[in-house]
Amino acid sequence: MMNFKKDGFDGQRAIVIPRSIQNRFCADSPTIGGAFITDIGYYPKARLHKRKRAQGAEQNILIYCVEGKGSVIIKNTPYKILPGDFFIIPHGTAHSYEASEDSPWTIYWCHFKGAQSDALLQVLLGKSDSYKSSIVFLQERIDLFDRLYTSLEQGYSMENLTYINLVFLQFLNTFLFSDRVTTHKPDKYGDLYERSINFMQENVGQELTLSELAEAVHLSVSHFSAVFKKKTGFSPIEYFNHLKIQKACQYLQFTRLRIREIAFRVGIEDPFYFSRLFTKTMGFAPREYRETRYSLDKHD
Numbered sequence: 238m239m240n241f242k243k244d245g246f247d248g249q250r251a252i253v254i255p256r257s258i259q260n261r262f263c264a265d266s267p268t269i270g271g272a273f274i275t276d277i278g279y280y281p282k283a284r285l286h287k288r289k290r291a292q293g294a295e296q297n298i299l300i301y302c303v304e305g306k307g308s309v310i311i312k313n314t315p316y317k318i319l320p321g322d323f324f325i326i327p328h329g330t331a332h333s334y335e336a337s338e339d340s341p342w343t344i345y346w347c348h349f350k351g352a353q354s355d356a357l358l359q360v361l362l363g364k365s366d367s368y369k370s371s372i373v374f375l376q377e378r379i380d381l382f383d384r385l386y387t388s389l390e391q392g393y394s395m396e397n398l399t400y401i402n403l404v405f406l407q408f409l410n411t412f413l414f415s416d417r418v419t420t421h422k423p424d425k426y427g428d429l430y431e432r433s434i435n436f437m438q439e440n441v442g443q444e445l446t447l448s449e450l451a452e453a454v455h456l457s458v459s460h461f462s463a464v465f466k467k468k469t470g471f472s473p474i475e476y477f478n479h480l481k482i483q484k485a486c487q488y489l490q491f492t493r494l495r496i497r498e499i500a501f502r503v504g505i506e507d508p509f510y511f512s513r514l515f516t517k518t519m520g521f522a523p524r525e526y527r528e529t530r531y532s533l534d535k536h537d
Contacts, residue, residue, distance in 0.1 A: 250386060251278030253486055255479075256520045258393045262470075264350070269402040271353030272409075277386060281343045287335030296348035297358055298326040299412070303345065303374065306337035316369040318342065323412060324369045327358050345382050349405065357409055364413070378411040390483070391434045392476050394469030429454050430468050433461075437477045441484050444504040447474055481505065482518045489527040496523045 253276045254263075263273040275296050280286055282305060300309075301323040309316050309324050311332045316324060318334075326332050328350070336342045362368070385408060388401045436453040437445075450473050451461035465473045481503040488499040500511035516522045521529070 248281045249279065249283070249491055251280075251487060251490060252276070252386065252389045252483060253519075254389070254393065255482070255518050257518065258398075258479075259350075262393065262395050262398050263402070266399075268399055270351055272349060272351040272357065272406060273354075273398070273402045274347055274349050274385070274389075274405050276348035277346070277382075277389065279345050279382070279386070282341050283336045283344060284338070284341040285336070286341065286344075287333070289333035291331055293329040293331055294326070294348065295328055296350050297328050297354055298332075298346070298348050299409075300324055300334070300344050300346040301378075301412075302342045304343035305340045307335060307342040307344075308337070309334040309369070311368045314368070316367075318369070321371050321374060322369055323372065325358050325361055326368065327355065345379070347385075347405075347408075354409075357413065361413060370412075372412060372415045375411060375415060378408070378415075381408040381411065390438065390480075391431075392469065392471075392479050392483075394471065394476075396468065429456070429464065433465060433473070434476075434480075437480050440504075441477075441480050442502055442504045444506065445477065450474075450477065478514060479518065482515055485511075485515060485523070486519070486526070489523060499523070 254274065259273070259275060264270055266273075286307075300318075302318050302320055304320050307318040309318060309332065311324070311326055312330060318324065324334075361370070364370070381404060385401055385404055388397060388404070391397055432454050433450065436450070447458055447462065451458045454461060456464070462473060465471075465476070469476055471479070485499050485503050488494050488502060492499075494502070496512065497508040500506070500508045503511070505511040505514070512523055515526070519526055
């Protein structure tokens with residue numbers, strides 16, 4: 238039986254990059270294949286948050302606590318987690334963790350893969366000789382996380398994924414070399430691509446046609462389709478569907494909405510089409526995704 242968080246944690250954010258996207262654009266990429274994000278999120282005051290993976294995870298994990306308390310066990314060694322602490326878990330390493338009941342933690346977290354990320358984790362382990370370390374709070378670190386998350390909300394073009402995962406290396410650097418972090422402001426471009434993506438995000442609950450997407454940026458359908466696909470590697474509708482499924486994942490994780498209701502909220506009236514699209518994109522049926530990935534009482 239699933240033991241859901243009541244509509245998630247207030248203010249929670251999380252994105253899981255579809256496995257098909259990871260395999261197509263990340264894993265074998267000479268540019269980012271060495272270190273790439275697979276999951277990322279922020280859980281404020283995450284009461285009842287806990288996980289246990291007897292066989293470890295497929296990805297490396299980093300969890301950074303900025304408020305509250307929690308505990309973690311890695312290879313049978315227990316650690317208490319307080320504000321300013323972070324811990325790292327190499328892939329395939331048995332572990333469990335949970336938020337404190339009386340003062341649940343607020344955490345930033347990410348899962349990531351690649352040979353370079355494996356090596357960086359070993360550097361982190363070597364610095365403290367422990368899976369747990371402490372760092373001084375830096376706003377730059379939070380700004381980088383926000384930039385990663387906001388950029389991921391823009392979808393999964395090769396250009397965007399390359400940018401995100403290069404920024405991700407900067408984010409990891411703030412844990413490796415916190416005293417050497419410099420301030421960077423995220424770039425903002427008002428080009429056609431971003432205007433298109435912003436329009437899609439604002440209307441992710443609508444069932445828009447290709448003509449309506451093109452009209453929003455004042456281009457003909459043919460010109461818009463050609464420019465958009467050259468920029469992202471996807472057709473506009475395929476990209477729009479990725480954003481819909483991204484939003485659907487969050488509904489599945491953080492609410493008890495029925496699958497039919499979730500489909501409607503992301504602008505897909507036919508729940509059977511929604512289930513087929515979700516399964517094709519994520520590699521799991523919606524119900525399976527909800528049960529296996531985010532059940533709090535089901536252990537790996």
